[in-house]
Amino acid sequence: TEEGDIVKSGSVHVEFLHQDPELPAGQTVLEHIYSGDSAVMRTLREYEKALQDLNEAPENAVLQKNLLTAQGKMDTNHAWDANTLAKTVLSKLGVNDVTKPVHELSGGQKKRVAIAKNLIQPADLLILDEPTNHLDNETIEWLEGYLAQYPGAVMLVTHDRYFLNRVTNRIYELENGSLYTYQGNYEVFLEKRAEREAQAEQKETKRQNLLRRELAWLRRGAKARSTKQKARIDRVEALKEQDGPSSSGALDFAIGSHRLGKQVIEAEQVTISYGGNTLVDSFSELIIPGER
Structure with missing residues (x-):
């Protein structure tokens, strides 16, 4: 919608x-x-x-x-x-x-x-x-x-x-329902987004560590009789409901200063393996403008 x-x-x-x-x-x-x-x-x-x-x-x-x-x-x-x-x-x-x-x-x-x-x-x-x-x-x-x-x-x-x-000179990024604004061009955006994601990962690490400590406290048999104990239990539930930063797992290629030069892309001795299976072994190729 x-x-x-x-x-x-x-x-x-x-x-x-x-x-x-x-x-x-x-x-x-x-x-x-x-x-x-x-x-x-x-x-x-x-x-x-x-x-x-x-x-x-x-x-x-x-x-x-x-x-x-x-x-x-x-x-x-x-x-x-x-x-x-x-x-x-x-x-x-x-x-x-x-x-x-x-x-x-x-x-x-x-x-x-x-x-x-x-x-x-x-x-x-x-x-x-x-x-x-x-x-x-x-x-x-x-x-x-x-x-x-x-x-x-x-x-x-x-x-x-x-x-x-x-x-x-300004870039907006819409990700997972949140809108982020960056002052600068695309290069600045890549730099600032990496900083934002690193901060989000640090925040998520702190959340996970705090959640582990609070869960350990609950497992020791804490009794929710006092207001302080109830507050700690509520905090555990709140921590569990929070969503951490997502990772796209996408592969990004850096761009140079020109769209097309004497070569579009060159691969030299590229090997790709996944799950113990070799998908590409020692692949080399040079693609120049005009080739299909």
Whole structure:
């Protein structure tokens, strides 16, 4: 069950990128990029429409006047910077045909168009769900740099640890119903989480030792007649009901400073045994980029 309340100011605008965005049919790429209720987006739509109409009939005096009016609104609403930003973002994301209907795009192209829309829209909070899916390494690196300079707040969910390390300055960890907050990037998170887990293990060791002593006291036949003795029995029951820290038993791989280099992973004389059985014996392998 997921429930709760989200309270925000009415003036706060939130942009949300879905992991697998579904774009509305009937729109071109440019129409979708500029969709939105802000004055800047409305101005950009009017300007692009006037520009397109005049390109189709350049001698039409009415269309020339419409373009001049649209240009005046661009000046009034300070929309030229947004127009330049939109073209830059589209270019960096590899979106070249802005007249193409969005329903004709592939999954990867839809993700890029959706990212472009989210980045261009004026927003106080940008929420990104797996933003690096369907993106190549060069585009991801550009997005990292862009988000590092983003004027609003960014909240993201991603399995890309390198991306987390480059972009974030605060990490939330949800584990066994508890939420932990760490100030810093992914490297700091790993360090602070290890410290937290070590402290939890020390606390659990103390609990187990205390529980053993109290249980030994009970086994000696202590009589629960006094208030003090009743309190000690209650403490034993409370200690027994407490849950100690859990261990996932997962194997984690440290990440380097680059996603791909001349080699992806190299194994040298790897042997794995479990329960007295050898699963892997003296395994060596080199995997390079492009191999499957």
